[in-house]
Every structure is written in C-alpha cells, then in structure tokens.
Amino acid sequence: MSTPKESKKRKSNALDEACLELSEEIENGDVHKEEEKEQEDVETQFSNWKTNSGLLYDFVCRKELEWPSLSIDFGDFHNENIEDNVLNQLVCVGTHTSNKEPNYLYVCDVLFPLEQLAQEKCIYKINENYEGFDFCCEKKKFTIKSKIAHTGEVNRIKFLPLERKNIVVTKAIDGNLHLFDINKHKIETNDDKMNPEVSFVGNNSDGFGLDFNAYKKFALTCSNDGMITVYDYNNLSSKTVNPFYKVQYKSPINDVSSLNDPNLILACADNGYILVYDIRVKTTEPAQQVLGQQVPVNCIALNRFTGHFASGSENGKIKIWDIKRFNEPQHIINAHKEAVIRLNFSPNDSSLLASASNNRFINIYDLNKIGEELDAIDLSDGPSELIFSHGGHTQPITDFNWNHHKKLKMFIGSTGEDNTLQFWQLKTELLDEVNTIPTSNTDVE
Template sequence: MESKKRKSNALDEACLELSEEVENGGDIVTKEVDVEEEDIMTQFNNWKTNSGLLYDFVSRKELDWPSLSIDFGEYYEDNTDVTVLTQTVCVGTHTSNKEPNFLYVCDVLFPLEELPQEKCVYKINDYYEGFDFTTDKKKFTIKAKIAHEGEVNRIKFLPLDDGKKKNFVFTKAVNGNLHLFDINKHSIETNDDKMKPEVTFVGNNFDGFGLDFNLEKKNVLTCSNDGSIHVYSYDDLSSKVVNALYSVKYKSPINDVSSTNDPNLILACADNGYILIYDMRIKTMEPTMQVLGQQVPVNSLALNKYTGHFASGSDNGKIKIWDIKNFKEPQHIINAHKDAEAIIRLNFSPNEPSILASASNKRFIYIYDLNKIGEELDAIDLSDGPSELIFSHGGHTQSITDFNWNYHKKLKMFIGSTGEDNTLQFWQLKTELLDEANTVPTSNTDVE
C-alpha cells in the first residue's frame, strides 16, 4: 500500500506541475486572443469610418443566432415610390442544442437609387446599423419564423424560368433531409412549433451543405459528408415524401455539388481534393471524369452560366478556374486568400459575367474581376493581393458562414452575407471605385 500511495503522490505532483504550466500557457494564449480581438475591433471601427467611401449602401443587422445560409427571394417594387424595393430574404438559425431552430423569412427594404454622399454615413438606425435612406417604410421585418428540425445548413429559393424567384424555399437540414417550404403559408402570427414542410426529399442521411438546381430537368441536387450525391425531381410535388431519382456514392465526403450548362452532367468536389463529373445517363457509381483539384479538400464550386466555366475553392485559399470541356488542367489559378485561409464559398455574379466572389473561414469576402487575369502589378499593388482582386469586405468581426449575390438587375454588385458574429449584412460596392485602374479598395484602407 505504501508504494501505491507514493506513486499516487508522485502522480499528483506531476499533474499539479502540468496544471501550472497549462495555466501559465493559458495566460499567454489569453493575451494573444485579447490582442487579436483588439486588432479585429480596430479594423472593424476603421471599416465603419471608411464605409462611406467604399460602398453605395451598407446595412448590418444583429440576429439572435448566427445563420449558416442566406438567399434572396421575390421582390416587390412600389409604384408609389420608385426609389426603393422590398425583397424577401431568408436566413436560418444555428442555435445551441437546447434551443429550437427556425427558418426566418424577412422583408427588407433596399434603395434602388444611389444615395447622396451625405447619407453614406455608418450609424445606428431604427432597424439596423449602416446607411440611412429617407422613407417612412419599415426597413427590416421578420414576417415568419418557420420551425426547422436542427440547424439550417443551406437555403435556396426555387428560381423560375424568367430569372425571378418563387416563394418556395428549399432547406438542407443537418440530418441530411431536404425540405421544401411554401413561405406564403407561414407568418409570425402562426407561431410554428413543429416543422411542417410541403415536401421532404429523403434518402440522404448525413450532414452536408451542397444544394443546387438543374432548371432544365426541374431537378434539385444535394450532397453529403458520407460521399453521396442525390438528385430529386421537383416537377411533381403532389406527394409529401419524394425519393431520389438518381444517386451515387463516392469514397470521400462530398463538400459541394453544382449543375452545369449540360443538363445531364453534375459537378462535385470532394474532401480528398478531387473534382468530379457525373453523367446521369450512365448508371454507375464511378464518376465519368475526375481530376485532382488540390492536395487538400476542395470545399466549394461555382458555375459561370455565361461561359460554362466553373471555379473551385480549396482549403489552401486557392481558387482555380476550369473549362469543363478541357478538364485536365485549370485555366487559371488565383492565390485568393492570404495565409492559406480555407475557402468555404464561391459565387459568380448573376449579372456581371466576369465577377466572382469568395469567402474564407475568416472574416473577409473578396471580389475578383476575371477580365483582369494577366494584368501586371508593381510591388506595391502585389502586396494588396492578386491582379484579379477588386474589393474586400471586412464588415464581419468573426468568420463568414455564407454569402449570396442579389439577382435584381438594378442592384448590381450587391451582396448579402452572414457570419458567426450573428450579423446579417447587405452591402453594395461603390461603382466608381471599380473603374479605377490598379485600385483595390478594401475595408482596411486608411482613408480617414
């Protein structure tokens, strides 16, 4: 018993020494975190001060919980006031395990005309922080909270053939299921406490984020972390439960999925670094074509509907531009995000064929003009980023979770974004800045 007791004492002493080392090390880590947070807040305050010189419009709304996704829906132009536009925007919640999750349906008022410079001042308004614009209308309203089982990984409005959006919203749930909601059937007064989708698309039983539409075939595409890809038809919604009409399973988690300009082909990207093409006419589990996109996970894909080219974004912060007809090598590589930040989202502008935006797992969203590929930069410009970079948005104080372009043709270069800082942000680049050659306007630029 003596020896056991001595061993126990020795172990206790060793644990005490280790605990003291951890505590001392913890002090260092805490100090580093404090310095980093202070630096972030300094940059954020600079961003607010400089926002009037960088944006035509900015609004920042704090939500109760962070949203993992955002999408723009139907818009309503007011015949009595042609200077504003009301648009439906959907976001989700990512709550703690004990709190219920919801799909939020919001009505947001946006200015259609350029604000005078004296209005481009960041301040606290009645419904949000940002630029104020003259109108008696309420500028932000949550008109429905739709109960949702688990957090809402991805949100997409169903687009129509004319480019507009219908009030049908697809959500990708954390359990793998895909749900379709008619948001017109819900209101803030209904006080939903149980999820009641119009349709549930089943068969996908793992977490995932990829969600896209094949408009020609009226299909919706999803992917999951178990390596599966499922394709469903939304042409007939008479049944409450819909099974997949096409499914395959890959050997690595699938991080994103995209349609192409060929309605028979599906693009996907995987955790093992491969980019895959599946032909739905061929009944096999193996991809029709595949290429190693990176030695690290490829997280996001974006199709340019105008050219048929697509972009891929990876864990090492690189963006690659591909021609699907010549799939062996990328057409171009952009060293997009500094310090090899993982790219989590890519989106081409719906109205500007050469404009691409990316978000990393940090605080910034970058915008690129692919027409600038090949432009030479001097040493000073190189320090700002690649030649294609035309703007960086730094309005978030924590990691970006999602962003999307507004598809309204009068709201060019207009983006909505969400972050782990619980904020929902809408911002529109100052158009004259984009015409300045070799200029990269950023939210950290010292222009005070």
C-alpha cells in the first residue's frame, strides 16, 4: 500500500506529464499554423506574380515536370525562323527522383521569341503544354526530344563550350562525370541503362561543382570529400578518362571554376575558404587562399570579361573579388536573407550578375551601380546593385543559367524544388533603365 507521500508524488508526475503533452500540442499547433500561414503567403505572392508578369517580363514560360531538376543548361540553336522571330533551342535538364524511380537526362526542344512581344501578348495563361505568354502559331513550345538514362540524380549539367555542339556533360551522385553526344541518343532507342560516350572517373563522393577550361579543353570538378579533379577532353577515343590532376583539400569543396589564366583553378570550401590551385605545380597546397566567410562558401562564378569573380555564402552575402588583389573583397552585396546557392555572370553583358537563394528568388545585379546612394524608400527594396528579383518559384531554387543567344539579353532559365522549369526575360523597358558601360571600361571598384 502506497504512502500519502508516494501518492502525491505520482499525481505530481502525472500532472507534469499532462502539462508537457499540452505544451507540445500547443507548440505543434503553433508550428502547424505558422506553416499554414507561410504557405498562404507563398500562394498569395505567386498569384500576384502571375497577375503582374505582363508588366515585368517580355516573356514567361513555366513548365511543370514530373520530378524536380537539380540543373539546367542552354545548348545549340537549331533554327532561327526570321519571318516569325522565333528561336528553336536545345535545353537540358535532369531528374531527381525518389522511391528508386529511374533518373534521366532530358534533352528538350524549346521555342523562344526573338523579338519583344506586343503588350497584348504578355498575358499569363495556360497554353498547350506550358503556362505563360503565347507568341506564335506553333502550339507546342516545349518538346522532350530525348530521354537519356542516368545512374542516380543529375547533380549538374553543362554543354561543352565552343566548337563541340550537342555534347553535354553531367555530374553524377558518385562524383564522376559523364559525356553524352545527344545526337546519338534518340528517344525511341532509349533503355534504362546509362550508356555515355565517355565517363570521367576517379571520384568517390557526391558533389555539384563542374566547369570547363575552353582554351585547353579541360573539365574540372569537385566533391564533398574535398577532392578536386581535372580531365583532358582533347582526345575522347576511350570510354573512360582518368584525371591528370588531382588534389585533396581538408574540407568539402562546394564549387569550382576555371580562370582566365588556363593554368589556375578557383574553388570554394565548406570551411569558408576560397582557394586557387596551379595545375603546373605538384603540391597539395593551394597557390593562394583567403577566408571568404566564417560560414560555408557555396558557389563561385567568374566574369570572363573582367577577370573578377563572385562568391556566394551560406549567410546570403555575395562578395566580388579581384584575383590580382586576393587578400580582401572589392565589394560586398547583402544579397539574400537565406543561403546563396548559385551565381552566374551574364555571357552578354559584363556588368550583370545573377544569384539564386533558398528563399525562392533569383536576383539580378548591375555592378555598375555599386556605390550609388539610395533614399530610404529604395533602400528598403534591397542593395543599390539590385535591379530585378524573379519570384516565379514557390519552392527553393535548384539551378539557373543565362541564355547565351545575343538577341536574348536578360533571358534566364531556372529550376526549383517545385518541379518547375521556367524561362523568363526581363521587360525591355526595365532593361533600358539599366545604364551599362562598355566591357573594356567595366570595373567594380
């Protein structure tokens, strides 16, 4: 028989447990309400974006995919119909499936308008097989030309630069690279077994970094185990290619880029460091290094016109660097409230930089506007360099790329966790307000 003291203790414990359960229920309920409120806000913002798209864009195309894609790149131009002012271009995206569903590299034929659409055409609506602006008599603006089997999700996609048309390289989850000649992969002959023309092997870990040295025809990649590997793709007679340069770093490498000096490699690491390696030197130590942030540096991008590069970090900051004065950044942009996950300079304009973030937005900056004074109203809209923010995704961005066609300035393709592939071009009238200067005079100081 229990004593009154023991009985009182049990009642106290039961009361504590009941209070704890009630507290957890309230907390869970608050979290659920907060999540519902966030979802409602996203849906409202997306609805407003669709309504206002005709005022912000010359062109919008939103295509829902079966699976989210982690990467996108623009390829060759098949045909320019001058009479209709329409461009037919290849675009590649990949899949990121679940439940052991097979993954694929999708080769798509997409139609884009080459001239500014009349304002009455800039209406967001549901079309034959996409949402957005309609622009020509051809109903299907988006066609999957080929579906190429891929082992694991496609982490990164890049077309080989310059003279090698219709050759695309993917970064796989095992860290290795695979090269496909998409002319040889027709949709009717595909099976579920990956069969690349060439595999670049020697990696053991997942990763996303992939770039090319177009001058020497080198492929660069990096992985989460801190490995950087470089391959020569001048001779592709073998089915497998081993790296001729390999270096191990002490922290995961998040991104890699070639530099205008073809002997140098730029990389950024999870420990916040930005590294420069000289492939002529047989040493594991970087030729130069600087602490870019006290948080992970997620991505880097080179401005091919000026030689400057940008770094994007976990804290939402972008830094602009001069490789010749590597000890400190030339400029800092407070870009996003969440992590910067991707950076790309425009291939057609030396002053334009775009960034993607986990906060669902892609920002475009004009680096010629560095140092401009803002009034209190403009300051609340973002930094002086910010000229546009794309809000067409309802989930975090996974990748984006600029279109390299010279007539399609400010034309970007983007992918997100919302399973959408989007193509969008900033309104010409808004672009005219951006005062750019000739490439030879561009400087970030």
